[in-house]
Amino acid sequence: LTAQVLTDTPAPRPPAVAALAALLRAHAAVTRLASARLQAEHGLSLNDYEALRLLVEAEGRRLRRVDLARSLALTPSGVTRLLEGLEEAGLVERATCPYDLRVTYAQLTELGAERLRELSCGQDGSVRALFEERLSRAEIEELARLLERLT
Amino acid sequence: LTAQVLTDTPAPRPPAVAALAALLRAHAAVTRLASARLQAEHGLSLNDYEALRLLVEAEGRRLRRVDLARSLALTPSGVTRLLEGLEEAGLVERATCPYDLRVTYAQLTELGAERLRELSCGQDGSVRALFEERLSRAEIEELARLLERLT
DNA sequence: GAAGATTGATAAATCAATCTTA
């Protein structure tokens, strides 16, 4: 019998397991803080906002739904539901592709672009505050690089 | 009129905004992969597993619900719901505190400890594979440190 | 058959409100 067995100590966590736990915690904490104002004042979720940003940055302000799914790391049905809400709010429109009838585009409307311009200053401000209170600029960039490589 | 206005280019993302987007993406991607086997084979979510780990590492294999909430970055009601499932499965029991009747402990059962021992090898293996395919050991540790500081 | 998209049923978390005990 080893000391390990006698004291019944659970095995220590491998670094990857600790990193996953940290990722879960950080996501829960950051998401709650960053989405509170967005939700209360504009009725949008973080992924709603992220989708609008991706659209305004895209060629022609439109993206195929399947590409939006990859960029947001959502399933196809997740994207369908997310866009339902944005379409009801008039921020995004459906558009078909004349060359491939399977695909549907999500097209940012002029209202959607306006709304995003109004939003982004305040939203980016609170996100920056959240991160910059806790990490230096170099650390924030390093964090983003590492997270990107996980996706 | 500046070139900025003429080309209607959206403002570039501040690093913190890019980091948040990366966090959302990484969480969605990693969560799906890491929870698939756990869910299919054992009917547990990632937070279920994380809660069991926290309990087995805790003094007396028990934690107050409010402390579990902080450690998991969940709300009190989130913890109540999570523990409902673990209690039904017999992995966790309720225990009262004789000195303060407001608090309820979550107490790991012997069955819960066994189940966790069976699980953890395979689960940690797939989590390690997921992270170690994409990042070096030093990078994984750096990532965990940065994420912890966000919480 | 595979790719893109949607639908129905379900899971996991939230918030706001409430209850009990300190």
Add this chain to the structure above:
DNA sequence: TAAGATTGATTTATCAATCTTC
């Protein structure tokens, strides 16, 4: 009055199955 915990209603995502078009 505050702290710990729970409940009801709701949101956001998932999966499995399906439909249409390539």
